[in-house]
Amino acid sequence: MRSEGRGAAVRVNGVEDAIAAAYRGEWARVVAGLTRRFGSLDVAEDAAAEAFAAAVARWPSDGVPPNPGAWLMTTASRKGIDRIRRENQRDGKHREAQAMFDPTPSESVGAIDDDRLRLIFTCCHPALAMESRVALTLRMVGGLTTAEIARAFLTSENTVGQRITRAKAKIKASGIPYRMPSAADLPDRVSGVLTVLFLVFNEGYLATGAGTDPVRAELTAEAIRLARLIHGLIPDDGEVTGLLALMLLSDARRPARISDDGELIPLDEQNRELWDRTLIAEGHVLVRERLAAAADGEVPGRYQILAAIGAVHTTARETGDTxxxxxxxxxxxxxxxxxxxxxxxxxxxxxxxxxxxxxxxxxxxxxxxxxxxxxxxxxxxxxxxxxxxxxxxxxxxxxxxxxxxxxxxxxxxxxxxxxxxx
Structure with missing residues (x-):
């Protein structure tokens, strides 16, 4: 009996891990695909949440499907159709879809025509207030709950909920399309996305709210995760690469930044043996990649230069070697x-x-x-x-x-x- 109990616990924990991994890896993909299909952020978010709830209910007994992402997308699509039917608002949803989805082909911008990237650009549209962009991106792309976003930025769930609701309403009322920017608009729009991610990272790297942890690892981790996602979709964008490298090199120093007494340890006083050498190595590879591009004539931007500064600091084994x-x-x-x-x-x-x-x-x-x-x-x-x-x-x-x-x-x-x- 004890052996069976342990086996059941292992199975349950394995399913829990699979669900958590699917949530981290598939949430943005599912929400983005549903947004493209239904033309509504509300329908996409609710249907995705229902699909993951179904996974929590069914996978422990049915087993983890061979392709969790496909299972979630299929289930979420059915949930979205059911919701539209239940509400008996098909005409209204179609009008909403027309507001969100622009069928006119946009100018080709290369191999970055990805639903998740469309979703990121929609959530970070310059027509939205910055706090709304942050909240909407963390919710729709990052999959954070309203409560988690509220805790991260030390505000109430109601405030965060209102920001997300207002952002969705603004997207709908303004007819902001769910599409990639044109090639001419892409640099400015990418810059806006990176600003959102850098803001999230900085709030985690040096939290500003009273009564909170001085370093918010969950926020820096989320910013890095989203930066990795964007870098995977736009690997040739120098500033995307630069921001990811900057985040990695900065976060690598986190284990040495807070003393046992709760003080922030300045760079020149940190125990460099505690730095995360894996993150540093990854960041250095990205910086060298951009240095090679600069040698070929590309002009580095702000994040690339800041990443290079971070690389110099993390190359020095001792402060005096800087x-x-x-x-x-x-x-x-x-x-x-x-x-x-x-x-x-x-x-x-x-x-x-x-x-x-x-x-x-x-x-x-x-x-x-x-x-x-x-x-x-x-x-x-x-x-x-x-x-x-x-x-x-x-x-x-x-x-x-x-x-x-x-x-x-x-x-x-x-x-x-x-x-x-x-």
Whole structure:
């Protein structure tokens, strides 16, 4: 009896694992296929959810089907048809489908005519507010529940639900088609998609909400998963490759970023033996791929340059081995395409390592008007003042940085550095 019980538990756990793997791998594919078929995000989402619920109910007794994805798509399609019949709104659904689906062939953009990519571009359409794009993408493409999205961004389920509902309504009312952008529009539209993913990753990498974990691994993992999906669909897009590499190289450092006391450990203090070398190796391969493309005349974009900077940092086995001259050259390159004050601030950190804190402080002080409300400005300035022996000024800068910091672990680190001032 005990043996049978253990066997049953193994079978159940195996089915649970299969369902979880199918959910991760097939949710976006099923929702995208249903959206194309029915022309309605609501029908697609509900039918997909019902299909996965059916899998939870039936697979433990019937067994995992040989092709889980095909089973889910077939079941979801039937659920969608049943819903339309039940609601007896076929005419209305057809009108909704016309609003979502544009039968006019779009300009060919190569081998990226994929339903999932259509879905991503629909969810990240520039007509939608950014918070709506994020919520809709995480729900429709990522498969996160409303509750999970709410927890991730420290807001209520009701707020997230309203954002998703408003986004769907906007898509329907504005006639936003479920189609690929034209080749002429593709670069700008891809940029918008990457902005959404980078926002999700950054919220996980350095969470800003009070009372939450300082690092949200579930968000960084989801952003990386979606970036992998897009990279698989658009492997030749340099910025897609660059963003994926940047995420991998940044997330590789996560095991060393939080101390046992809950402080955020700065890069120069991290135990590099804890870094994930598998992720670093994967990120370096992607960076080298883009470097080869640049050697052939392609101009690298923002994410590719940031990924290259990450590659330089993760190449150094010790902090003292960091090639700051190469990092400064990369920031100079980045500044030519992105002259924002934040890029200038980060560049100043490299300047400090090469030319000294006094030269860097002069650069940083010129940014005060643009970055006075940005905690990293004051934290950088405090560190430079500390290195120059100007303790009183450094303390004031640390106080302001702590006041503005939204991350509890980062605030704790700043407080420790402030309290160690002579």
């Amino acid at each position: 090639d700051w001259s190469q990092i400064l050259a990369l920031y100079d390159q980045l500044a030519r395409i992105d002259s924002s004050p934040i890029v200038a601030l980060n560049r100043a950190i490299a300047v400090a390592e090469l030319d000294g804190p006094e030269v860097a402080l002069a650069i940083v002080d010129r940014l005060e008007g643009a970055l006075s409300g940005y905690h990293s400005f004051h934290a950088t300035r405090a560190d430079l003042l500390r290195r120059l022996g100007r303790g009183q000024n450094a303390r004031a800068a640390y106080d302001r940085a702590i006041e503005l910091a939204g991350n509890t672990a980062e605030a704790a680190t700043l407080a420790r550095r402030r309290d160690r001032l002579a």
